[in-house]
Amino acid sequence: MEGLVSLKTTPPGLSFHASPPSTSARNLSLVRRSLPASSMGTRRRNGVVSIRAQQSETKDESATVSPANGDVETALKVKEWEVGMFHNEVAATQGIRIRRRPPTGPPQHYVGPFEFRIQSEGNTPRNILEEIIWHKDVEVAQLKERRPLFRLKNALDSAPPTKDFVGALRAAYQRTGLPGLIAEVKKASPSRGILREDFDPVEIAQAYEKGGAACLSVLTDEKYFKGSFENLEAIRNAGVKCPLLCKEFIVDAWQIYYARTKGADAILLIAAVLPDLDIKYMIKICKMLGLATLVEVHNEREMDRVLGIEGVELIGINNRNLETFEVDISNTKKLLEGDRGQKIREKDIIVVGESGLFTPDDIAYVQEAGVKAVLVGESIVKQSDPRKGIAGLLGKDISS
Numbered sequence: 001m002e003g004l005v006s007l008k009t010t011p012p013g014l015s016f017h018a019s020p021p022s023t024s025a026r027n028l029s030l031v032r033r034s035l036p037a038s039s040m041g042t043r044r045r046n047g048v049v050s051i052r053a054q055q056s057e058t059k060d061e062s063a064t065v066s067p068a069n070g071d072v073e074t075a076l077k078v079k080e081w082e083v084g085m086f087h088n089e090v091a092a093t094q095g096i097r098i099r100r101r102p103p104t105g106p107p108q109h110y111v112g113p114f115e116f117r118i119q120s121e122g123n124t125p126r127n128i129l130e131e132i133i134w135h136k137d138v139e140v141a142q143l144k145e146r147r148p149l150f151r152l153k154n155a156l157d158s159a160p161p162t163k164d165f166v167g168a169l170r171a172a173y174q175r176t177g178l179p180g181l182i183a184e185v186k187k188a189s190p191s192r193g194i195l196r197e198d199f200d201p202v203e204i205a206q207a208y209e210k211g212g213a214a215c216l217s218v219l220t221d222e223k224y225f226k227g228s229f230e231n232l233e234a235i236r237n238a239g240v241k242c243p244l245l246c247k248e249f250i251v252d253a254w255q256i257y258y259a260r261t262k263g264a265d266a267i268l269l270i271a272a273v274l275p276d277l278d279i280k281y282m283i284k285i286c287k288m289l290g291l292a293t294l295v296e297v298h299n300e301r302e303m304d305r306v307l308g309i310e311g312v313e314l315i316g317i318n319n320r321n322l323e324t325f326e327v328d329i330s331n332t333k334k335l336l337e338g339d340r341g342q343k344i345r346e347k348d349i350i351v352v353g354e355s356g357l358f359t360p361d362d363i364a365y366v367q368e369a370g371v372k373a374v375l376v377g378e379s380i381v382k383q384s385d386p387r388k389g390i391a392g393l394l395g396k397d398i399s400s
Ligand SMILES: O=C(O)c1ccccc1NCC(=O)[C@H](O)[C@H](O)COP(=O)(O)O
Pocket: 128, 129, 184, 186, 189, 190, 191, 192, 318, 320, 322, 354, 355, 356, 357, 375, 376, 377, 378, 379
């Protein structure tokens, strides 16, 4: 199976290196939490063997961890790996190509009782989105360790009340006759590098608001976008009234709570990354916290999946293929044609056209296709006066 590493028994007597696990039991629960209960047990597939039996047969004296701990930790590590692989298999049945990071780290560390055969680039991300997600998994595990959910409670209780993200988009559409603008506070991106050197997130946010933006999107990923949760918090605390989207790569429900503590009013869920069960679960959490969810799709299959999920109010169609960086705004039109467009109208879902929008003609094109909101970063953040950038993008001054 593509992307999987197969475990096979090998003749006894080969050495067994019980290297300390890079992940812990806690991380196992991270992986498990998004799987249906039915998938929790040990799975046996062709070539995947019972861990405990194999270890006791062939364990080498040169192993550096104590036998008891080593057995348990190694068994856990391999179980984590199995569960992670199963997660990827479930995701693949939904057409999700982005694999989650192998939870045990490089499986080459397991030698001896098992023979590892790498069937493809199982340990190397295949594209930028996968790389971002693999990095995010590690980052979130570390953040969670420092601030477990119960420690966020006080911050959650004292977070400012949420603002109505969806309502603001509807109101802007009514007011201007143009798609409601979600203006993105974006310093850099993997595809374009640094977009703006003199980057003051609060100043930019205030300029967007004055320029008539309905909502703001604040990138919080540091490694690939040079964003931060401090930016989100600073914008919220500066008295900006626009509802704020926390533009993050969400892989774990913990991030949703964290975003709320930093003042988010909405979060992004990427269908190319999250199986349906995760999306449903996360939407429920958002509703509980008063957050809106922007569920992002890129192709017909993702759109059909998301249209089958109850409670979705906002669907973003990304014109940028996050695996290849190709931008094509006709993607928005393609995904809104025929039955899909009909279903969206029946469900009264607001569609947000995302990425690659630069001119009034681009805006008119996606509006004609059926969007009622747009998410724009590059074309406005690069302008010396982002406020004027908005008027240039939309072809008219919409500041109120
Ligand atoms: O912008 C990127 O290069 C990028 C790469 C990989 C994953 C996500 C990426 N962008 C996130 C976005 O969706 C955009 O920031 C957003 O739609 C605004 O796009 P644009 O107006 O083209 O800056």
